[in-house]
Amino acid sequence: MTDVPVVGSRETPLAQRHAALGARMIDFAGWLMPVQYAGIVEEHRAVRERAGLFDLSHMGELYVEGPEAGAALARALVSDPQALAVGRAQYSMVCAADGGVLDDLIVYRLGAERYLVVANASNTAVVSDALAERLAGMRVVLDDRSLDTALVSVQGPASVAILSGLTDVDLTALRYYGAQEGTVAGIPALVARTGYTGEDGFEVFVAWESAGAIWDAMLGAGTPHGAVPVGLGARDTLRLEAGMPLYGNELDRTTDPFQAGLGRVVRLDKEGDFVGRAALEKAAAEPPKRTLVGLVVRGRGIARHGYPVLSGETVTGTVTSGTASPTLGVPIAMAYVAPRDAEPGTMLDVVVREQRVAAEVVALPFYRRRR
Numbered sequence: 001m002t003d004v005p006v007v008g009s010r011e012t013p014l015a016q017r018h019a020a021l022g023a024r025m026i027d028f029a030g031w032l033m034p035v036q037y038a039g040i041v042e043e044h045r046a047v048r049e050r051a052g053l054f055d056l057s058h059m060g061e062l063y064v065e066g067p068e069a070g071a072a073l074a075r076a077l078v079s080d081p082q083a084l085a086v087g088r089a090q091y092s093m094v095c096a097a098d099g100g101v102l103d104d105l106i107v108y109r110l111g112a113e114r115y116l117v118v119a120n121a122s123n124t125a126v127v128s129d130a131l132a133e134r135l136a137g138m139r140v141v142l143d144d145r146s147l148d149t150a151l152v153s154v155q156g157p158a159s160v161a162i163l164s165g166l167t168d169v170d171l172t173a174l175r176y177y178g179a180q181e182g183t184v185a186g187i188p189a190l191v192a193r194t195g196y197t198g199e200d201g202f203e204v205f206v207a208w209e210s211a212g213a214i215w216d217a218m219l220g221a222g223t224p225h226g227a228v229p230v231g232l233g234a235r236d237t238l239r240l241e242a243g244m245p246l247y248g249n250e251l252d253r254t255t256d257p258f259q260a261g262l263g264r265v266v267r268l269d270k271e272g273d274f275v276g277r278a279a280l281e282k283a284a285a286e287p288p289k290r291t292l293v294g295l296v297v298r299g300r301g302i303a304r305h306g307y308p309v310l311s312g313e314t315v316t317g318t319v320t321s322g323t324a325s326p327t328l329g330v331p332i333a334m335a336y337v338a339p340r341d342a343e344p345g346t347m348l349d350v351v352v353r354e355q356r357v358a359a360e361v362v363a364l365p366f367y368r369r370r371r
Contacts, residue, residue, distance in 0.1 A: 012057035013150055013211040021229055029122035031058040034231040043234035044326045047197055051156030052230035053219055056203065057211060060124030061149040062117040062131060066140035069113050071272070076134035077107070078257065078280065080270040084109040089177045089194060093265055094130050099256040099279035103127050104247055106194060108179045116190070116205075120247050134275060150211030154218055155201030155238075157369075158225040163202050166221055167191060171202070185217035196235065198242025199369050237323050240332065243294065243365030249305060249320045250292060250334055258283045259336070260292050261364070290317060291342040294366055295359040297322075297331035301352035303359065309335050310349040310356065316341045319350060325366065332366050333359070 009032040018025065023034035034055065036043060046052050064073055070082025079092035089108040093101050103123035108116040119127040128144050135142055154162055164171050169182040169191045179192035187210045195201040206214050219229065236246070245251050250260055257266050257280070266280050297303055303322035308315050322333030333350070341348060344363045349356040 010058075012055055013208055014055045014057065014152075014215050017212065017215060018055065018229070023229070023231060026232075028232055029058060029120070031121060033058060034229070036231040036233045037229050040231070040233035040237060041326045043228060043230040044237050046226065046228045047156045047199055047230060047234065047238055048327055049157070050226035050228075051154055051158040051162055051201075051222055052197075052234070053215070053222055053227055054153040054155065054230050054235060055211075055215070056151040056153050057149075057208075058121040059151055060119035060121060060127060060144070060146040061151070061205065062119060062124075062128055063143040063145055064115045064117060064131070064135065064140055065143070066113055066138075068139040069115050070109075072135045072138040072140045073107065073115060073117070074270055075138075075272060075274050076131055077105070078266040078274065078276065079107065080267040081107045081109060081115055083267075083270070086111060087178055087180055089179055089192060091177075091265055093251075093257055093262070094127055095256070095276035095280065096253065097276055097279065099276045099283055100253040101247070101251045101255055101257065101260075102130060102253065104245065104251055108190075108192060110179070110181065110190070123247060148208050150206050150208050150214070151203060152206070152211065152214050152218060153195060153201060153203045154222065154227065155195045155197040155199045155230075156227070157199065158222070158227060159199070159201040162218065162222045162225055162227060163191075163204075166217055176200075184214055187214060189214070196242075196244060197238040198244070198365065198367055199238075236321075237326060240321050240323055240334065241325055241327055241365065241367040243334070243367075245292075245334075246321060256280065256283045259288045259290055288339060290336040291339050292320070292334060292336055292364075293342050294362045294364040295319070295322075295333040295335055295348070295350065296328075296362050296366075297333065297350065297357055297359045298347075299357035299359075301350070301355065301357040302331045303333035303335070303350040303352060303357070308351045309337055309359070310351065311338070311341045316348065327367055334364070337361075
């Protein structure tokens with residue numbers, strides 16, 4: 001992230017509404033996005049305790065349709081989308097031939113021959129290009145609708161109460177990682193019970209030109225429940241508490257899913273070949289060279305991205321993400337360390353401004369919502 005907007009940044013259809021709400025805007029992945037409104041801590045707590053409304057229209061939406069859509073995606077991704085029932089979704093990744101992660105994704109099966117792949121904003125072009133190459137020669141159509149699709153999300157304990165009065169989708173029947181097409185505020189929409197906060201919530205996909213009406217309706221319905229607009233700052237602290245990876249921090253081209261503790265996503269038992277299979281089979285069979293762990297800082301200081309992690313006098317790894325946890329009241333971080341130092345309870349040190357600060361390895365996630 002940069003602290004000031006960059007000339008030429010794309011704007012979501014809600015940019016003027018964010019400005020009217022007093023948001024501080026920054027460039028993120030080439031998009032002008034709100035980083036905070038009232039404040040990161042206040043917005044974070046609103047999501048944990050009540051609800052928050054997010055503009056996620058910078059994300060990439062890629063539709064894959066045709067008789068071989070499922071088989072083609074199974075060849076392109078590490079998961080097995082063709083095993084999904086209609087109306088279900090799965091977390092997935094697109095990897096390079098050497099097993100490195102190009103992006104992590106959500107794949108929705110919307111019909112027998114119709115899928116939606118949602119990519120990170122910074123990697124939409126990478127994913128689109130990879131799918132175009134990997135789906136070539138198969139009976140499928142790849143349709144990148146990223147600039148035609150807006151995405152608004154409501155997350156938090158009050159999200160069901162907020163959205164239920166606006167939609168004809170039966171939210172009580174919609175399971176986690178489920179999706180159904182219907183209407184929201186009378187507007188055609190895809191409603192998915194997914195999110196990136198560790199709370200219950202919904203992501204609403206609509207046509208670009210309908211984003212303003214959807215945002216206004218959801219914010220209006222949410223205000224009596226204490227819902228507030230939330231920026232990227234609190235989205236990051238929320239996902240970190242929930243132990244969810246961020247591409248560019250926990251995941252990148254040099255990292256395979258097994259190092260990140262996400263080997264469960266890789267379906268080595270599916271039929272047929274897929275890009276990266278040989279490298280990932282090898283990674284699954286061998287001990288990882290590094291392991292992603294959670295850290296709770298026991299001394300004074302916040303472990304930030306890139307800070308060294310020490311075991312005695314040896315550098316054992318590097319911090320990937322860190323913050324002062326608004327929910328737990330302590331500094332937390334995720335880091336890659338040598339496997340010998342990955343056991344919960346292990347005491348390590350993080351170098352914070354040239355000072356060693358004690359940190360304890362803990363199991364991820366840091367936070368789980370009450371069910």
